[in-house]
Amino acid sequence: MSASPGRAPRRAVRAAALACCAVLAAGCFGPAARTGADTAAATPAAAPASAVDLEGQYLKxxxxxxxxxxxxxxxxxxxxxxxxxxxxxxVTNAHVVGSERTFQVTTAQDRRPLTARLVSSYPEQDLAVIRLDRPxxxxxxxxxxxxxxxxxxxxVLAMGSPLGLSSSVTQGIVSATGRTVSEGSGGGGTGATIADMVQTSAAINPGNxxxxxxxxDGRVVGIPTLAATDPDLGGGAAPGIGFAIPASMVRTVADQIIAKGRVVDSGRAALGITARTVVDDRYRPAGAAVVTVLGGGPAAGAGLRPGDVITRLGDRPVTSVTSLSxxxxxxxxxxxTTVTYQRDGAEGTAEVTLGEQ
Structure with missing residues (x-):
């Protein structure tokens, strides 16, 4: 499965634009002087007993x-x-901030734009933190x-600004958890591979x-970031399949950026190489060819060399750079873990201790 990120271009919204295929959604809750942490201040609500109760809970x-x-x-x-x-x-997505350093932010309470500046962006997890100049x-x-x-x-409810329509809300359910999804690098995406994502049926559109x-219960469970794309639909968004970065990872990254100005402990495994996808004689992806090896890194310590083609990491087949990620x-x-590779037409294996990205 592939997925694509999206941010809405700054333009007028037309009905035809609703056919656009892209991504994402939003929402959050908390008292006026709270941090982003989960506390007893947000008390889980009782399960609604009727449609009227459910509607009332939505409104609340x-x-x-x-x-x-x-x-x-x-x-x-x-x-x-x-x-x-x-x-x-x-907190927002890295692909939303892109290469910009300053931003105009509009809150729900005040429609006058406020100026904000980038604190730090972490494209590897597609997360970023900006800060208002005058909160x-x-x-x-x-x-x-x-x-x-x-x-x-x-x-779950998805809240955000799809197609520039601020304070929009859609609803759905959590369709799955623990998904690993790779984000395209085109269309403003970061190319990140993100683990443990929450899959949802809530509608996600550009600008969310x-x-x-x-x-x-009013707690944020994720930051919607991606929508699945279907090759049979010409690469368009697959309806009802969106993905959100889990809240726990959002907090881990945001807390480090706020405290240290950058991410110092990513928790993301790395081999210490750059690689490219290679294909077989039928033009099918056949592995990840090592292009460069970081000196002193995990791959170097395991004896991997430029030109080696990685075909397996542990028990997981590797057919491309994406599958390696x-x-x-x-x-x-x-x-x-064990790396299986091809070198000069022969298969080899090497034991490697994964490093940190």
Whole structure:
């Protein structure tokens, strides 16, 4: 499965634009002086007993969450973001901020644009943090939940600015958890391979990138980032299949950026190489060819050389750079595993201790 990121171009919205295939959604919730951490301040709601109760719960969560969702203008593109703390930090996608350093942010409480600046971007996880120059009074941070408690079938709401339509809400369910998805590098994407993503049926459209996926208890369970694309639809978005970066990873990255100015402990495994996809005589992907080997890195220590073609990492087949990234995403720094490779027409194996990206 492939997936594509998306941010909406800054343009007028037409009905025909709704046929666009792209990505993402948003949402959040929390008291006025809260940080992005999950606390008892957001008490899980009781399960609705009727349609009226369910509608009332929707209205309650939307009323509490939308003030934490912002619209971000980055150059000519529009995306969404989630207020992370009362100091004016906002978490969003790296592909929303792109190469920009300054942004115009519109909050739900005040339609006048506010200026924000980039704190740091971490494209490897497609996350970034920006900060408002002058945080307005009453800024409401979101409460981020525990991704480990997300369950398939759980009702979720996606909130953001699809196609520039700010403060929009859609609903769906959690369709799956633990997905590893590779983001395209075209169309503004970062090319990241992201593990443990939350799959949702909530509608995701361009401009929702960087917003929030919210449970009925008002906690953010993820940052919607990708929509699946279907080759049979000409590469268009596959309806009802979107992906969100899990809230726990969002908190890990955002907390490091705010405290250190950058990510210092990614938790992402690496081999210490650059590689390219090679094909067989039928032009089918057949492995990841090593282009360069980082001196002193894991691959160098295992004896891998430029020209080697990696065909397996542990028990996972490697047919391309993407599948190698997905195999690494399933590992952890410090993990010991086996690399299977081709060299001069012969197969070899090497034991490697994974490093950190």
């Amino acid at each position: 969560v939307i009323g509490a969450v939308l003030p934490s969702v912002v619209q971000i203008q980055a150059g000519d593109g529009l995306g969404s973001g989630v207020v992370y703390d009362d100091a004016g930090h906002i 307005p009074g009453g800024l409401r941070p979101a409460v981020f939940g525990d991704s480990g408690k997300v369950r398939v079938g759980q009702i 990138s960087g917003g929030a996926l919210v449970g009925l 997905e195999a690494l995403a399933a590992g952890r720094p410090g993990q010991r």
